[in-house]
Amino acid sequence: MAQLTPGDLAPDFxxxxxxGPDLTLSTLRPLKVILYAYPAAGTPGCSLExxxxxxxxxxxxxxxxxxxxxxxxxxxxxxxxxxELELPFTLVADPDHKVLDQYGAWGAKTVxxxxxxxxxxxxxxxxxxxRIESAEYGVKAPGHVERLAEELGLNLT
Numbered sequence: 001m002a003q004l005t006p007g008d009l010a011p012d013f014x015x016x017x018x019x020g021p022d023l024t025l026s027t028l029r030p031l032k033v034i035l036y037a038y039p040a041a042g043t044p045g046c047s048l049e050x051x052x053x054x055x056x057x058x059x060x061x062x063x064x065x066x067x068x069x070x071x072x073x074x075x076x077x078x079x080x081x082x083x084e085l086e087l088p089f090t091l092v093a094d095p096d097h098k099v100l101d102q103y104g105a106w107g108a109k110t111v112x113x114x115x116x117x118x119x120x121x122x123x124x125x126x127x128x129x130x131r132i133e134s135a136e137y138g139v140k141a142p143g144h145v146e147r148l149a150e151e152l153g154l155n156l157t
Contacts, residue, residue, distance in 0.1 A: 003104035004135045010035075010126045011102040015092035016075040018082040023068065023092050026130065031066045033126040034148070037105035039119040041073045041081035041091075045141040049121075050085050052145035057088050059154045064128075066090075070105075072097050072119060104137065123148060 004010070010033075014024040025033065036053070038046040053060075053067050060067055067089035071078060078091040092099075097119075100106035105122040108115060121141065125134040125148075134151075149156055 003137055004124065004132050006132055006134060008132045008135075010124065010130050010132050011099065012130075013092075013094075013099045013102070015070075015094055015099060017093075018075070018078040018087075018091040023090055025068070025126075028066045028068075029130065030128045032064055032128050032133075033124075034060065034065050034067045035070060035103070035124045035126060036067070037070045037100055037103065037119055037122045037124075039071065039121060041071060041077045042084075045121070046071070047081075047085065049141040049144060050081070050087060052141075053089065054085060054087050056145055056149050056154075056156055059149055059156050063152065063154050065152075068092060070094055070099060070103075072100065072106075104135075109138070125152070 012026045014022050017023040069091040072095050073093055074095055075093040078093050082091050094100050097106045105120050109120050120137050121139050122137045123139055127133045
């Protein structure tokens with residue numbers, strides 16, 4: 001699937017969440033949404049990224065953003081991951097990677113010098129109108145959340 005660019009309508013979806021009920025993206029409006037795609041719950045980079053979103057959550061929330069993590073993990077895996085890290089935001093499960101495909105976050109990537117197919121770590125800022133404001137692909141977990149917060153002009157507390 002092609003990658004999304006600013007101005008594109010964010011594909012709507014309904015997926016099972018870590019806390020039980022399904023989440024439909026469009027129900028989060030009029031909030032802005034930060035949707036981040038990560039490869040696998042419990043891995044070092046994904047844990048780092050989730051903790052960073054957790055640690056800066058108050059700043060994002062105060063600025064009117066909802067945060068949603070998206071992975072191909074099972075609902076059980078994301079629930080355990082969320083509980084372990086005490087995440088204050090929602091994780092959704094996309095085990096058949098249909099939504100990841102729609103966002104252009106599933107495809108070829110290089111991991112430790114090997115070509116593989118999987119989640120391309122990505123972050124999407126979705127405006128209250130449901131349009132993509134920013135789409136970043138191939139992000140690196142260390143420092144990413146802090147840089148994103150600064151780009152959005154958030155006061156980090």
